[in-house]
Amino acid sequence: MPDNDLENVIQNIDDDSFEVDDVNTLIMASVSDIENICEDKGLEPDYIIESAIERATDQVSDYKNLFDSISTKWLGLEVIQGGGVPYELKIRCAQFMGNYSNEFGIDEIKLKKLAESDNWTDRLVCGWIIRDNNSSFAKEIKAQLENDKFQDDNGFFLVRESIGIHEDDA
Numbered sequence: 001m002p003d004n005d006l007e008n009v010i011q012n013i014d015d016d017s018f019e020v021d022d023v024n025t026l027i028m029a030s031v032s033d034i035e036n037i038c039e040d041k042g043l044e045p046d047y048i049i050e051s052a053i054e055r056a057t058d059q060v061s062d063y064k065n066l067f068d069s070i071s072t073k074w075l076g077l078e079v080i081q082g083g084g085v086p087y088e089l090k091i092r093c094a095q096f097m098g099n100y101s102n103e104f105g106i107d108e109i110k111l112k113k114l115a116e117s118d119n120w121t122d123r124l125v126c127g128w129i130i131r132d133n134n135s136s137f138a139k140e141i142k143a144q145l146e147n148d149k150f151q152d153d154n155g156f157f158l159v160r161e162s163i164g165i166h167e168d169d170a
Contacts, residue, residue, distance in 0.1 A: 007037050013051050014043055020062050023052045027066045027074070035081040046080045046089050053092040060099040070096050075121055087152045090121055094162060098128030108137055115141045120150040120159060127162025 009025045012018040026034065026049065038045040053070060056063035075093035080086040106129060114126035127145050130138040148159035157167060 026052045046086050050092045057096040094124045094128045097125045101129045123159045
């Protein structure tokens with residue numbers, strides 16, 4: 001049964017004993033299926049999904065097939081069971097997309113469009129792409145993002161943090 005497979009995958013991720021296939025299965029599963037299984041097991045769905053995306057981020061070349069799902073379904077997720085806006089999940093997606101773009105390439109025109117977008121998640125992704133880049137182009141974009149006004153519900157400036165600026169540093 002597919003639900004049984006997903007249930008095993010979720011348990012493996014919770015146990016921190018998961019493989020490439022487990023990450024692929026979870027990321028491609030429906031949000032509601034993950035939420036329902038996590039609820040039955042007393043687990044937080046956002047934590048399980050974040051763990052899978054973190055693994056994908058650390059080994060992006062093994063998970064390049066997940067880019068579309070992570071960049072659309074998961075980055076675009078507006079609410080998750082038991083949470084509200086899944087800000088941490090969006091950060092994990094942006095980190096994955098940053099590593100992916102750094103490994104497989106992104107042109108400056110696309111980066112500039114992300115940095116100028118009205119959508120805060122586009123700017124977040126842009127920040128994670130350029131975070132460790134010190135080229136003059138990246139420095140120009142960092143200068144633009146360092147004053148980004150977006151705050152999460154806890155008052156954290158997530159776009160600023162994506163380029164390494166923490167309010168505690170000020």
